[in-house]
Amino acid sequence: MLTVYGHPISSFTWKALIALYENDTPFDFITVDQSTYADFIAKWPMGKFPILIDSDRKKMVTETSVIIEHGGKRPDPPALAHAAVRAAVAKARDLAPSLPLFAGGKSFGGRMTSQAQTKEPLPHVRGLVFFGFPLHPAGKPSDERATHLSDIRLPMLFLQGENDALASLDLLKPVVARLGERAALKLVPHADHSFHVPAKTGRTDADVLNEILDAAAAWMLGRD
Template structure:
């Protein structure tokens, strides 16, 4: 099995990789999302092999949101981690934007009956705490089962959950956490003043060590 098997694109560092980073996309996007490309470029510049990959629902059809595919998408995360383990003896970091980050975190958390996918850290971007305007529909029930270091990178104007909500959710995680606050950013994490990839990678590396 290799990177192509998971519909992935690799960003290779100049020397032997320190480890592998796996990043996947949000519900309406794909592996070519500009933010994923920038993040993978940043990780590669820091000496890591960075892979951006499509979740199974996106491999089946080029457009449209996921529908009833959560179990298969979590299996796709597990498959990507398996590929990463074959590529490095170093750490494996996994994560993604919005839906992709949620599926990754759920795969790592596992369920109450069994262990989840083994990674060394999680890096989650614009974690969708709840649908916009519906805070009562929280998507946090699995967070206490996450025991690895976890970085949440989140915009202060994200309609899927405010910074206070995110900070409270991060406190549920059993492992160490960091919240990277992107002032003024919405769900796409766009910022004219902050280098989001640099801030996110800095935080992940600090937490990992």
């Protein structure tokens, strides 16, 4: 059984809840308030919500994007995702034929874009931008998902949170280093897979979003 602890006015709580509702995933929801706070803190002393408790697997998930992955349905099969990437690239080319074209995506979308490029080069694409490349499942460090990246001849930019549960830096940094001059890595201090940062950093998620978008824009301009 799945149990989610969160609060109705928390945007991150709703990101997780919407995914669970859309996937018809059964779960119990507990609002973190004065009556439940002690129980919540006992389970997760960091005090950040939402968290998901999977009693069947005896597992706790503490990051919104990983909750979505944990409780959601299986993603689209790779062949379908690759076709979607190619359709998006073709549409972008049709809409703005005079502009430099770059491809990429967030998490699964970026990974599928990289796979599509290795299957058959994406027409007119000058580089790939990965917003939170999902190097491995949460809690299962591995770099197997990066094996195909060595076959990509395009420039690549990895935008990654330092606290990303889906990309151990001990594994990601060597992956990027092995790609040589083709790859660049931009790390966001304190950010998780969703690029969320704790309030104690004095920064907002909007600040982080502006930072990574500026970094992506500067990198793409440098490839023009």
